[in-house]
Amino acid sequence: MTTVARVVLDSPLPQLDRLFDYRVPSELEDDCVPGVRVKVPLRTGARMSDAYVVEVVSEGDWPGELSQVEEVLSPAPVLAPEIWTLARAVADRAAGVASDVLRLAVPTRQVRAEKAWLARDTAWSPPSVEPVPVTGYADGVLEALLAAHGRAAVDAVPHPVDLGSAEEPVWVPGWAATLAQAASHVVAREQSAVLAVPDFRDVADLERALLAVLPTERVVRFDAKQTNGQRAKALLQARTHAVVAIGNRTAVFAPATELGLIAMWDDGDASFVEPRAPYVHTRDVALVRTAQSAAALLFLAHARSTDVQRLVELHWLQEVAPYRVPTPKVIPTAQQASAEGFAAQARIPSTAWRAAREASQHGPVLVQVANPGFGTGLVCADCGERAHCRVCGGPLGTPHRNATPQCRFCGALAVGFRCPTCGGGKLKPVGQGAQRTADELGRAFPGTRIVVADGSRPLDEVPARPAVVVATRGAEPSVPGGYACVLLLDGERLLAREGLRVQEDVLRFWTNAAAKGAPGAEVYLVGIGGRLATAMATWRLDVPAHDELADRRELHFPPAVRVATLTGTDEAVTAAVEALGDATAGPVLGPVPVEGDAVPGTVRAIVRFPYAHGAEVAATLKAEVIRRSSARRVLPGGNRRRAAPSLRVRLDDAEPFTEV
Numbered sequence: 001m002t003t004v005a006r007v008v009l010d011s012p013l014p015q016l017d018r019l020f021d022y023r024v025p026s027e028l029e030d031d032c033v034p035g036v037r038v039k040v041p042l043r044t045g046a047r048m049s050d051a052y053v054v055e056v057v058s059e060g061d062w063p064g065e066l067s068q069v070e071e072v073l074s075p076a077p078v079l080a081p082e083i084w085t086l087a088r089a090v091a092d093r094a095a096g097v098a099s100d101v102l103r104l105a106v107p108t109r110q111v112r113a114e115k116a117w118l119a120r121d122t123a124w125s126p127p128s129v130e131p132v133p134v135t136g137y138a139d140g141v142l143e144a145l146l147a148a149h150g151r152a153a154v155d156a157v158p159h160p161v162d163l164g165s166a167e168e169p170v171w172v173p174g175w176a177a178t179l180a181q182a183a184s185h186v187v188a189r190e191q192s193a194v195l196a197v198p199d200f201r202d203v204a205d206l207e208r209a210l211l212a213v214l215p216t217e218r219v220v221r222f223d224a225k226q227t228n229g230q231r232a233k234a235l236l237q238a239r240t241h242a243v244v245a246i247g248n249r250t251a252v253f254a255p256a257t258e259l260g261l262i263a264m265w266d267d268g269d270a271s272f273v274e275p276r277a278p279y280v281h282t283r284d285v286a287l288v289r290t291a292q293s294a295a296a297l298l299f300l301a302h303a304r305s306t307d308v309q310r311l312v313e314l315h316w317l318q319e320v321a322p323y324r325v326p327t328p329k330v331i332p333t334a335q336q337a338s339a340e341g342f343a344a345q346a347r348i349p350s351t352a353w354r355a356a357r358e359a360s361q362h363g364p365v366l367v368q369v370a371n372p373g374f375g376t377g378l379v380c381a382d383c384g385e386r387a388h389c390r391v392c393g394g395p396l397g398t399p400h401r402n403a404t405p406q407c408r409f410c411g412a413l414a415v416g417f418r419c420p421t422c423g424g425g426k427l428k429p430v431g432q433g434a435q436r437t438a439d440e441l442g443r444a445f446p447g448t449r450i451v452v453a454d455g456s457r458p459l460d461e462v463p464a465r466p467a468v469v470v471a472t473r474g475a476e477p478s479v480p481g482g483y484a485c486v487l488l489l490d491g492e493r494l495l496a497r498e499g500l501r502v503q504e505d506v507l508r509f510w511t512n513a514a515a516k517g518a519p520g521a522e523v524y525l526v527g528i529g530g531r532l533a534t535a536m537a538t539w540r541l542d543v544p545a546h547d548e549l550a551d552r553r554e555l556h557f558p559p560a561v562r563v564a565t566l567t568g569t570d571e572a573v574t575a576a577v578e579a580l581g582d583a584t585a586g587p588v589l590g591p592v593p594v595e596g597d598a599v600p601g602t603v604r605a606i607v608r609f610p611y612a613h614g615a616e617v618a619a620t621l622k623a624e625v626i627r628r629s630s631a632r633r634v635l636p637g638g639n640r641r642r643a644a645p646s647l648r649v650r651l652d653d654a655e656p657f658t659e660v
Contacts, residue, residue, distance in 0.1 A: 002023060002058070002059060002066075003023070003024040003029055003032075003056060003057075003058065004021050004022065004023060004024065004056070004057050004058070004059060004066065005021070005022050005023075005024050005032055005038070005053045005055075005056050005069055006019045006020070006021055006053070006054050006055045006056070006057065007019065007020055007022060007038060007040060007051035007052060007053050007054060007069075008020075008051060008052050008054055008084070008098055008099060008102070009040075009042070009049050009050075009051045009099065010049060010050040010051060010052070010099050010102070010103075011049060011097075011099055012097055012099060012100055012277070013097070013629065014097055014622060014625050014626045014629055015626050015629060015630050017091070017097045017098055017099070019054055020040070020051075021066055022038075022040050022066055022067055022068060022069045023066040023067065023068040023069070024056065024068070024069050025068050025069065028069055028071075028072050031072040031075045032053060032056065032069060032072050033053065033056060033075075033077060034053050034054060034055050034056060034077065034079075034081060035052065035053065035077025035078060035079040035080060035081070036052070036053050036072055036073070036074060036075060036076065036077050036078070036079075037050060037051070037052060037072075037073040037074055037078065037109060038050075038051050038052070038053055038069050038070070038071060038072050038073060039051070039069075039070045039071040039073060040067065040069055040070055041067045041070060048070060050073075052078075052079045052084070052102065052106075053079075054079075054084055073109060074109065074111070074114045075118065076114040076117055076118055076236065077239075078106050078109075078114075078232070078235060078236070079102070079105075079106055080239055080255035082255065082256075082259070082292065082293065083102075083105050083106075083253060083255050084098075084102075085292060086101075086105075086253065086285070086288060086289050086292060087101035087102050087105060087253075089288050089292065090278070090280055090284070090285055090288055091278060092615070092618060092619070093280075093284065093288065093614065093615075093618060093651070094278035094279065094280050094284075094618065094650075094651045094652070095278070095564075095617075095618040095619075095621045095622040095625070095649050095651055096277055096278025096279075096280075096622075097277070097278065100276070100277045100278055101253075101278065101280070103276075104250050104253055104274065104276070105250070105253035106235065107228045107231040107232045107235065108228050108232075109232075110228055110229045110232035110233070112229060113229050113232040113233040113236065114232070114236070116233070117233070117236040117237075117240075120240070125241065126215060126217040126218055126241050126242075126243075127215040127217065127218075128188075129184055129187045129188045129214060129215070129218060130184070130188060131143075131184045131185040131188040132180075132181045132184045132185075132213045133181065134178060134181040134182055134185075135157075135161070135177070135178075135181065136157040136161070136174065136177075136178065136322045136323070136325050137178075137320060137321075137322055137323050138323040141320060141323075142154070142178070142182055142298075142320065143185055145296065145318065145320070146182060146185050146186060146260070146261060146296045147185075148296075149260075149294050149295060149296045150296055150297075150318060151290065151296065151297040151298075151316065151317050151318065152297070152298055152299070152317055152318040152319070152320045153299050153301075153304055153308045153309075153311070153312050153317045153318070153319055153320070154178065154298050154299065154300045154301075154320045154321075155300075155301070155302070155304075155319075155320065155321040155322060155541070155542075156173075156174055156175035156178065156265075156300045156301060156302050156322075156515070157174025157175065157177065157178060157322050157325055158174060158302060158322075158325070158327055158328055158511070158514065158515040158539070159174055159325075159326065159328070159482055159515060159517065159518065159519045160172065160173060160174065160478070160479075160480070160481060160482045160516070160518070161173070161174050161176075161177035162481075163177055163180070163209055163212035163213065164212060169480065170208060170209075170212045171478070171479075171480040171481055171482075172205055172206075172208055172209040172212070173205050173209075173478070173515065173516070174325075174515065175265050175266075175300045175301075175302075175515075176202075176205045176206045176208070176209035176265075177209050178300060179195055179206060179209065179210075179263055179265065179298075179300065180206070180209035180210045180212065180213050180214070181213060182261065182263065182298065183195065183210065183213075183214070183244045183261060183263075184213045184214060186242075186244075186260040186261045186296075187214060187218055187242055187243070187244060189260060190241075190242045190258065191242055191257075191258040191259065191260030191261070192238065192242045192243055192244070192245065192256035192257055192258060192259050192260060192261075193243075193244045193245070193256075193259075193260060193261035193262075193263070194244075194245045194251060194252055194254050194256060194259065194261070194262050194263070194289075195244060195245070195246045195251065195261075195263045195264075195265075196246075196247065196248065196249060196251045196252050196262075196263070196264045196265070196272070196282050196286070197246070197247075197248060197264075197265045197266070198248060198265070198266055198269035198271040198272060199248060199269075199271055199474075200223065200224070200225055200248075201458075201460055201478075202248075202265060202266075203221065203223050203246060203247060203248065204460055205478065206246050206265070207219060207221065207246060210244055210246065214244065217243075218242070218243050218244055219243065219244050219246065220234045220237050220238050220243045220244070220245050220246070220254070221234060221245075221246055221247055222234055222235075222245055222246070222247035222248075222250055222251040222253075222254050223246075223247035223248050223250075223251070224247075224248055224250075234254075235254070235255060238254050238255050238256055238257075239255045239257065240257070241257060242256075242257055242258060243256070248271060248272075249271065249272050249273075249274055249282040252264075252282050252285045252286050252289065253285070259289075259293045259295045260295055260296060261295055261296045261297075261298070262286050262289060262290055262293075262295050262296070262297050262298075263297070263298040263299075263300065264282065264283060264286055264298070264299050264300070265300045265301070266300070266301050266302075266508065266512070267282070267283045267299050267301065267305055267307070267308060268301065268303075268304075268305035268307075268308075268501070268504055268505065268508055269508070270505075270654075273654060278650075278651075279650050279651075279652075279653065280652075281652060283299075283305075283307060283308075284652065297317075299317070301508070302508070302511035302512060302514075302515055302541060303504065303507035303508050303510075303511045303541040303544070303545070304541070304542065304545050305504055305545070306501075306504060306545055306548050306549045306552065306559050307559040308545075309542070309545035309546060309548075309549050310549055310559050310560070312542075313546070313549070319542075326519045326520060327539040328486075328514040328515065328517055328521065328523045328539065329520065329521070329522050329523060330514060330523045330524075330525055330536040330537045330539070331351075331352075331522060331523065331524050331525065331537070332525045332528060332529060332533035332536065332537055333349045333351055333352050333524050333525065333526050333527075334349065334527065334529075348441075348444070348487060348489070348526070349524075349526060351524075352487055352524035352526060353444065355485055355522055355524065356445075356468070356485050356487055356524075357445065359484035359485035359521075359522070360445060360448050360466050360467070360468055360484070360485070361466060362466065362484050363464055363465070363466060363479070363481075363483065363484035363518070364451075364462055364463075364464065364465065364466065364467040364468070364469055364479050364483050364484060365467070365468050365469065365483060365484060365485045365486070365487065366469050366471065366476055366479075366483040366485070366486045366487065366513060366516060366517070367437065367441065367468060367469065367470045367471070367487045367489060368471055368472075368473060368476060368486070368487065368488050368489060368490075368509070368510075368513045369434050369437050369470060369471070369472060369473075369489050369490050370472070370473065370489070370490035370493045370494050371434065371472065371490070371493075372434050372435070372454035372455055372456065372472050378395075378396045378397060378398065378405055378427040378428065379427065379428060380419040380421065380422060380424045380426070380427065380428075381424060381426035381427060381428045382419065382422050382424035382426065383419060383421050383422040383424060385419055385420075385421045385422070387405070387414070387417065387419070387427055389407035389409065389410060389412055389414065390412075390414070391407065391410055391412040392407060392409050392410045392412070394407045394408055394409030394410060395407070395408050395409070396408070396414050396417075396427070405417060405427055414427075434452050434453075434454050434470050434471065434472050435452060437470050437489070438450050438451075438452045438468075438470040441468050441470060445468055448466060448467065448468055449465075449466065449467040449468070450467070450468050450470065451467055451468070451469045451470070451477075452469075452470050452471070453469060453470070453471040453472070453475045453476065453477050454471065454472040454475050455472065455475060458475060459471075459475075459477040460477055460478065461477050461478045461479065461480070462477045462478075462479055463479075463480070464479050464480045464481050469483075471513075473494070473509040473513070474509065474512075476512075476513050476516055478516060479516065481518055482516060482517050482518030482519070482521060483516055483517045483518060483521060484517075484518060484521055485517070485521055485522055485523075485524075486513055486514055486516065486517045486521060486522075486523040486524070487523075487524045487526065488510050488513060488514070488523065488524065488525045488526060489526050489527075491506070491510070491525065491526065491527055491528040492527050492528065494506045494509065495528075495532075499657060500552075500557060500558070500654075500657035501654070501657070503532070503544065503548060504544070504545065504548060506532075507532065507535070507536075507541065507544060510525065510536060511536070511541060514536075523536075525537075531543070531544065531547070532544060556585055556586035556608050557608075557657070558608075558652070558654075558657070561585050561586070561608045561609060561610060561611070562608070562609055562610070562611055562614055562617075562651065562652055563606055563607065563608050563609075563651070563652060563653060563656075564606070564607045564609065564617060564621060564649060564650070564651045564652075564653070565604060565605075565606055565607075565649070565650045565651075565653040565655075565656060566591075566604065566605045566606075566607065566621070566647065566648075566649055567594060567602060567603070567604045567647075567648040567649075567650075568602065568603070568628075568646045568647035568648055569601065569602070569603070569646045569647075570591060570601070570603050571646075572624075572628055572646040572647040573590075573591050573603055573604070573605050573647065574591070575624065576620075576621060576624045576647060576649070577605055577607060579620050579621075579623075579624055580607060580609070580617060580620055580621070583609050583613040583616050583617050583620070584607050584608060584609050584617075585608045585609050585610050585613075586608050588605055588606070588607055588608075589605065589606035589607075589608075590603065590604055590605035590606055591603035591604060591605040592604060592605075604656075606653075606656055617651075618651060621649045621651075622649070624647060624649075625647055625648075625649055628646050628647050
């Protein structure tokens with residue numbers, strides 16, 4: 001009887017995105033099992049390709065002679081069956097290639113990690129776990145939802161929570177405490193949990209919360225800061241026993257024994273958009289995996305995304321809100337002139353300045369600003385013309401008051417700058433970044449320690465001592481027990497950007513910063529009025545999401561519908577649009593020329609379609625990509641060579657709607 005291995009090739013070519021049959025020689029039958037890495041010949045014996053074994057059968061579908069597996073690279077099964085099923089479904093949903101998804105899920109081979117896993121003590125088992133009650137919500141509501149494998153949009157507890165003891169406190173964000181307590185119930189049943197968060201600060205907060213309620217052996221990290229060896233070790237450990245896998249967007253691909261929970265914190269964060277093909281959003285992967293595994297699903301946020309709001313309004317997600325938990329005391333404040341000169345320069349109204357000055361005597365005060373650096377830009381001191389880099393044309397800026405101006409894009413120093421308009425050689429800053437705000441607050445708060453936190457000076461935590469912390473959005477450090485007061489500046493500047501998700505992004509920035517305050521701390525929202533200010537003041541953050549989604553439905557914009565971006569030659573894009581036929585919703589946007597594309601004459605069209613037509617649209621567009629990728633062109637002399645791809649497809653692409 002012939003043993004046949006069905007493998008998926010490690011190739012990005014869409015025409016090779018299927019399973020191939022190879023005969024397994026007798027000497028490899030013991031090691032050639034589903035999940036292992038192998039080498040197989042491709043077309044000729046001299047050309048080898050890496051592959052993963054998906055299944056082993058007694059007979060293949062091909063009636064002729066099969067090529068044989070050349071080598072089993074390692075007997076460690078690194079590709080779990082459920083991860084292959086997930087990768088296949090995600091690729092099909094995004095009109096992509098399964099091997100591209102597997103590159104996100106499985107790190108490159110690490111011999112040392114595989115040998116250590118193969119030599120492990122299989123009789124060892126991790127410590128048992130006692131479930132911890134989920135605090136902040138009505139008694140038993142989340143526990144019952146987890147037991148029933150339910151799905152929910154959960155409003156996070158909006159203040160820090162202590163998971164330690166009186167002798168050794170462990171302060172974590174409210175959302176991290178909720179996820180850790182929920183995970184303890186899942187692991188106590190010897191099931192695994194997968195928890196995805198946006199960035200390294202969130203991973204650190206969540207890990208600290210988990211280690212307060214779970215043994216170390218039950219927590220496994222999957223994040224961008226790990227080496228390939230650490231990721232490989234974590235992957236194999238997750239296949240051994242029930243664990244909580246945490247990390248950023250790749251964590252959702254972590255293998256799991258008896259998956260019981262998938263959860264995401266702040267799914268609207270742009271960090272969850274995968275920048276590599278097939279460009280899937282972590283939220284979409286979580287939805288696909290939930291459907292395949294029947295695990296419980298939780299989306300935690302302070303201000304939920306319109307995507308989650310859509311699922312709530314379809315009654316696919318249950319709404320869960322904190323019960324008898326104090327919400328931040330948000331005070332919308334007009335951008336009025338302050339009685340204190342230095343505070344006025346720092347854009348702080350008198351009421352907010354007085355509250356912050358009093359709070360700074362007892363603990364740290366958080367001031368959130370829009371931009372890092374000293375100013376938002378530089379202009380000629382003589383004519384006011386905006387200053388640009390002589391190398392790439394990008395805007396010039398300064399990280400602090402006396403720094404040499406440099407380009408924000410390429411980093412080139414603007415030494416000896418001369419204005420091309422008037423010839424002037426002096427520059428002056430415009431706008432106020434984090435450093436300039438910190439300088440002015442240092443004068444407004446004499447004798448108070450000033451701390452700056454931004455992308456170039458990241459801080460995870462500051463002590464609970466009097467200080468003023470000036471931070472850009474998303475870079476706010478944590479404080480044990482929370483900030484004594486929070487000031488949210490530059491709201492008008494944040495809302496002035498053009499883009500489809502500006503409002504929900506700004507709400508996330510504000511609410512995530514406000515939730516870092518201690519229970520009862522005052523939060524001043526400066527210079528903002530209208531429905532956003534009302535939503536913040538009442539902490540009814542579902543209302544803006546509902547209103548925004550209603551507007552998107554009228555305009556046929558995502559997430560009310562799905563979108564596909566088609567980029568390529570005018571002929572290829574037009575043919576792909578015609579192939580879709582009646583599967584679209586609303587008129588096609590474009591084609592329009594793509595500026596800056598490497599191929600001249602490139603155009604882009606945006607196609608909108610209902611969710612019910614997703615499988616049809618993805619299959620049609622992938623067929624078009626394969627057809628054009630397989631085409632050949634005739635060169636002078638009669639030679640035939642494969643043509644460069646003339647069509648690129650990206651489903652659920654947020655880039656055309658972000659900022660113009």
